[in-house]
Amino acid sequence: VFKYAESARHYYHDAVMTFPQPIPRDLREGRELGVFLGYNNENTLGLSAKEMFFNGGEDIAAYKQAKLQLKAQKEALRASKLEVEFETKRLYYGLVLAFETERIANDLLSQARAHYSDVQEKNEQGTAARFELLQSKVQVSKVAPQSVRASNSRQLITAELSKLRGLSVSNPVM
Numbered sequence: 001v002f003k004y005a006e007s008a009r010h011y012y013h014d015a016v017m018t019f020p021q022p023i024p025r026d027l028r029e030g031r032e033l034g035v036f037l038g039y040n041n042e043n044t045l046g047l048s049a050k051e052m053f054f055n056g057g058e059d060i061a062a063y064k065q066a067k068l069q070l071k072a073q074k075e076a077l078r079a080s081k082l083e084v085e086f087e088t089k090r091l092y093y094g095l096v097l098a099f100e101t102e103r104i105a106n107d108l109l110s111q112a113r114a115h116y117s118d119v120q121e122k123n124e125q126g127t128a129a130r131f132e133l134l135q136s137k138v139q140v141s142k143v144a145p146q147s148v149r150a151s152n153s154r155q156l157i158t159a160e161l162s163k164l165r166g167l168s169v170s171n172p173v174m
Contacts, residue, residue, distance in 0.1 A: 084164075087164060088161075088164060091157060091160055091161045091164060092161070094157045095154070095157045095158060095161060098150065098153045098154035098157050099154060101150045101153065101154075102147070102150035102151055102153075102154050104150075105143070105146045105147040105149075105150040105151075106147055106150075108143050108146070108147070109140070109143045109144060109146075109147045112136070112139045112140045112142075112143045113140055115136050115139070116133075116136040116137055116139070116140050119132050119133050119136040120133060120136075
């Protein structure tokens with residue numbers, strides 16, 4: 001790993017002025033005697049800069065990793081959209097099938113009840129045997145659960161479709 005670094009420093013020292021004392025002049029040197037109190041200002045200014053010259057491909061690898069993560073996120077979003085689309089279509093066609101199944105089951109039930117009432121009238125007139133009457137009654141009791149099952153299936157799929165759309169389950173879809 002190659003690194004480039006630059007550094008600079010500046011020091012500024014300003015001496016404190018000397019104060020003359022009431023001591024007579026030193027005749028030998030010809031100057032006043034004073035007291036040195038040290039440095040007044042110590043200002044330090046520093047500047048440092050570092051620049052990466054070569055880091056072994058770390059930046060390129062991070063860029064490629066971020067690019068791959070973005071692609072993965074886009075694919076996850078696409079998969080999620082396709083899943084919602086598939087579920088919506090499945091529930092829609094399931095609802096169409098449930099409506100048709102319920103319609104057919106109700107038609108079958110109404111036909112079985114009509115046949116039972118017809119056989120009951122014929123039995124009262126003596127033209128149909130008691131066995132035929134019992135047989136038509138059994139047929140009605142066999143078809144009735146299919147009608148109830150079809151109705152429950154339609155209600156369940158309607159509730160699932162409402163849930164998928166984010167609506168209250170109690171609100172009807174259609």
